[in-house]
Amino acid sequence: MKNVNHSPCIEDSPLTPFLRKLTVYTSGGPFLDGYILTIIGMALLQLEPELQLDALWTGMIGAAALIGLLVGGAIFGYVTDLTGRQFMYQIDLVAIIIISILQMFISTPWELVILRFLIGIAVGADYPIATSLLTEFSPRKYRGAMMGLLASAWYAGAVVAGIVGYLLLNTSPDAWRWMLGSAALPALILVTGRWGTPESPRWLVSKGRTEEALSVIKQVYGTHASLADLDEPTTEKTRFSILLEPEYLRKTLFVGLFWTFQVAPCFAIYTFAPQILDAFHLGSGNEWIIGYAVINIFFLTGTVASMSFVNRFGRRPLIIWSFVFMTLSMLLLGLVPGAPAWLIFLGFAVYAFFSGPPSALDWIYPNELFPTNIRASAVGVVTAISRIGAAIGTFALPYSLQTIGIGNTMLVSTLLTFLGLIVCIAWAPETRGLTLKETSTLTLNKK
Numbered sequence: 001m002k003n004v005n006h007s008p009c010i011e012d013s014p015l016t017p018f019l020r021k022l023t024v025y026t027s028g029g030p031f032l033d034g035y036i037l038t039i040i041g042m043a044l045l046q047l048e049p050e051l052q053l054d055a056l057w058t059g060m061i062g063a064a065a066l067i068g069l070l071v072g073g074a075i076f077g078y079v080t081d082l083t084g085r086q087f088m089y090q091i092d093l094v095a096i097i098i099i100s101i102l103q104m105f106i107s108t109p110w111e112l113v114i115l116r117f118l119i120g121i122a123v124g125a126d127y128p129i130a131t132s133l134l135t136e137f138s139p140r141k142y143r144g145a146m147m148g149l150l151a152s153a154w155y156a157g158a159v160v161a162g163i164v165g166y167l168l169l170n171t172s173p174d175a176w177r178w179m180l181g182s183a184a185l186p187a188l189i190l191v192t193g194r195w196g197t198p199e200s201p202r203w204l205v206s207k208g209r210t211e212e213a214l215s216v217i218k219q220v221y222g223t224h225a226s227l228a229d230l231d232e233p234t235t236e237k238t239r240f241s242i243l244l245e246p247e248y249l250r251k252t253l254f255v256g257l258f259w260t261f262q263v264a265p266c267f268a269i270y271t272f273a274p275q276i277l278d279a280f281h282l283g284s285g286n287e288w289i290i291g292y293a294v295i296n297i298f299f300l301t302g303t304v305a306s307m308s309f310v311n312r313f314g315r316r317p318l319i320i321w322s323f324v325f326m327t328l329s330m331l332l333l334g335l336v337p338g339a340p341a342w343l344i345f346l347g348f349a350v351y352a353f354f355s356g357p358p359s360a361l362d363w364i365y366p367n368e369l370f371p372t373n374i375r376a377s378a379v380g381v382v383t384a385i386s387r388i389g390a391a392i393g394t395f396a397l398p399y400s401l402q403t404i405g406i407g408n409t410m411l412v413s414t415l416l417t418f419l420g421l422i423v424c425i426a427w428a429p430e431t432r433g434l435t436l437k438e439t440s441t442l443t444l445n446k447k
Helices: 017-026 028-050 055-083 086-103 109-137 140-169 175-181 184-194 201-206 210-221 240-244 246-271 273-279 287-312 315-335 341-354 356-369 372-403 405-427 436-440
Strands: none
Touching: 017 028, 017 109, 017 140, 017 184, 028 055, 028 086, 028 109, 028 140, 028 175, 028 184, 055 086, 055 109, 055 372, 086 109, 086 175, 086 184, 109 140, 109 201, 109 356, 109 372, 140 175, 140 287, 140 356, 201 210, 201 372, 240 246, 240 372, 246 315, 246 356, 246 372, 246 405, 287 315, 287 341, 287 356, 315 341, 315 356, 315 405, 341 356, 356 372, 356 436, 372 405
């Protein structure tokens, strides 16, 4: 990587080619997450009759990757804080390649559940690894946009999965095998692109490895950069128990809860979008495909817009108003499930667009609110918390559609998003324009 000479203040660094490349390849983890969690919905259209899946098996397959995400985030976030970001940043994608290919050869539901669980672990591990690494390199001016790109990448992965699934669906009865194995290709590209990424200088300083840290920051930020620019305390011990201290526990609950209340309905909708649109009587012919594509576009548009919104409007007002509109749109879908098609699409479109800013803040808040020595651990824990709710929602949705109907299912989603709104009103802080040291020392009762 080439040196770039500029002002030595790292928090006010320009957006260099290195930082752009790091942002793109870091976003590969969320891209794969969106791809893997969406492609299964398309594959299930063939898997359900071939493997004779009932609602129980369908729910288990849909939720298995989310449970894996829970485990992977919780375990490997802490491992990353202990051992560093660099090695883990590459090895988790190798696991995704191997498991994706193995999915092509399953013959029983149990085999698929196990492999979906394992691929979830690998994807879940990438969240704290990659987001911590990106945060610790990013200047404050661009941090919101750089982290926001990760959310956009999730929905981009979902959109690509929808396209791939559509193109493969009618090619053969075994097209589902190619759908599930196709995640190996983008994972292989990402492994190649991530090769040679240096270790986080903030993590190196926190472990007392100052000479290595100085070498990295001069390589990345220029020859005038110094350790003083990091403003990072040295030799900070990583202890998981720190997250149980009152202020960090409050931060953990804040991010974990608002993330849960956002993704529980969102992931369920993504996994079972064809079935949901069919329940709204929009599943005949190619209507569900068109509706699915339109909804995906609004999800993606909302996250792209959030890259600008997080700095223009600030974190706190953005997340609060987003939850307001998400709640109102779910309420519309719940109260009038028999509404005309255009109104149903409007409800989903509003929900999808305003899911964008919270999706970006899923990554921004935990990485800003915790210090380097426990940053990846915290991201892993809040990821795990959110995936508990997402897994429950995804597992329960097929039963909910069968037993209480689409209208009441949407009303349950309304309640979840409303609870997310209450959490954000109570605790969401403003971190716009602050350094990592400043954001990590904020208390949540100070707006």
